Amino acid sequence: MSEWQRKNPLEWQTYVNKEVKVTAAEKHEYKGWVLTIDPVSANIVLGKLMEDGKISVSVILGHAVKEVEIGNEGDDEMKEQLAHLFMPEESKAYGQEELERRKSSLKTWLETNHIPVTEQGESQRTLCVAGVLMIDPPYGPEDCSSSNEIILSRVQSLIQGHLAAQE
Amino acid sequence: WITPGRVPVSVLRLPRGPDGTSRGFDPNSPRYQALSSSSISTAGSGNRADLEREQQGRVELRERYLRSLFAMAGHTVHFTMYERVNVSASFDASDIDILNFQVSNLQTPLGVHREALLRCSDIISYTFEL
Numbered sequence: 001m002s003e004w005q006r007k008n009p010l011e012w013q014t015y016v017n018k019e020v021k022v023t024a025a026e027k028h029e030y031k032g033w034v035l036t037i038d039p040v041s042a043n044i045v046l047g048k049l050m051e052d053g054k055i056s057v058s059v060i061l062g063h064a065v066k067e068v069e070i071g072n073e074g075d076d077e078m079k080e081q082l083a084h085l086f087m088p089e090e091s092k093a094y095g096q097e098e099l100e101r102r103k104s105s106l107k108t109w110l111e112t113n114h115i116p117v118t119e120q121g122e123s124q125r126t127l128c129v130a131g132v133l134m135i136d137p138p139y140g141p142e143d144c145s146s147s148n149e150i151i152l153s154r155v156q157s158l159i160q161g162h163l164a165a166q167e
Numbered sequence: 168w169i170t171p172g173r174v175p176v177s178v179l180r181l182p183r184g185p186d187g188t189s190r191g192f193d194p195n196s197p198r199y200q201a202l203s204s205s206s207i208s209t210a211g212s213g214n215r216a217d218l219e220r221e222q223q224g225r226v227e228l229r230e231r232y233l234r235s236l237f238a239m240a241g242h243t244v245h246f247t248m249y250e251r252v253n254v255s256a257s258f259d260a261s262d263i264d265i266l267n268f269q270v271s272n273l274q275t276p277l278g279v280h281r282e283a284l285l286r287c288s289d290i291i292s293y294t295f296e297l
Binding site: 008009010012013016024025026028030035036037038039040041043045050054055056057058059060061063064085086087 | 220221222224225227228229231232234235237238239247249251263264265287288290291292293294295296297
């Protein structure tokens with residue numbers, strides 16, 4: 001295992017949002033802004049703005065990384081852009097009231113379906129289902145997280161059904 | 168009239184599936200312990216606050232990575248493999264340990280494969296556009 005793969009998450013985090021040059025196996029070189037580093041595989045995700053406005057994403061696999069040189073740090077605008085790159089579209093579009101309405105509507109609906117649900121986190125914004133699944137704003141199927149993929153898929157399809165019924 | 172005898176049926180025991188809490192990075196889970204030396208790195212300090220901070224960092228990095236895989240689904244991805252092999256394919260899915268990628272329409276110098284699994288250990292890098 002290489003030195004790069006042995007780093008811990010806190011060390012990897014120091015690379016996020018920085019411009020880097022990565023030297024990989026067989027002398028391949030990559031430049032770009034670090035979007036993230038997968039803590040399981042040590043894969044480095046780089047983003048680069050293309051001339052046509054598109055974003056090119058390059059990922060160097062952790063086992064192939066030889067050297068990483070840190071360059072510039074991104075400004076706030078760049079950081080914001082990088083942070084939202086892979087995030088679901090709608091997460092920015094809802095106002096506070098609308099979010100509250102969506103939350104209580106989903107909560108009521110889950111309760112009518114006899115699914116235990118509680119509110120958690122700062123200002124009770126996260127819904128917690130049966131203690132094993134979290135639903136964050138804006139409370140769509142993509143906003144569920146759970147380490148139990150069976151429960152995850154069941155609840156996601158339930159929410160899908162709930163949203164479809166509302167339309 | 169013969170009553171059918173009670174023929175013993177052999178019991179097929181399936182391996183135990185992951186229980187609800189053992190799928191992630193809980194340091195006490197069998198999964199973590201099986202993988203810890205090879206693929207999950209930690210600063211390894213016993214301090215609870217440090218561990219908490221490290222877990223938080225791991226969560227943020229991992230979520231972004233998983234979302235990047237999600238964003239890649241259905242896109243054409245170019246793979247740079249060892250020995251100067253370059254192929255492209257439409258990305259479908261990955262396993263949670265990032266050991267294999269499942270792809271469709273893999274374009275190789277020898278022709279197109281409708282469905283294929285790529286071993287991540289054979290890949291140096293991959294690139295796609297958003």
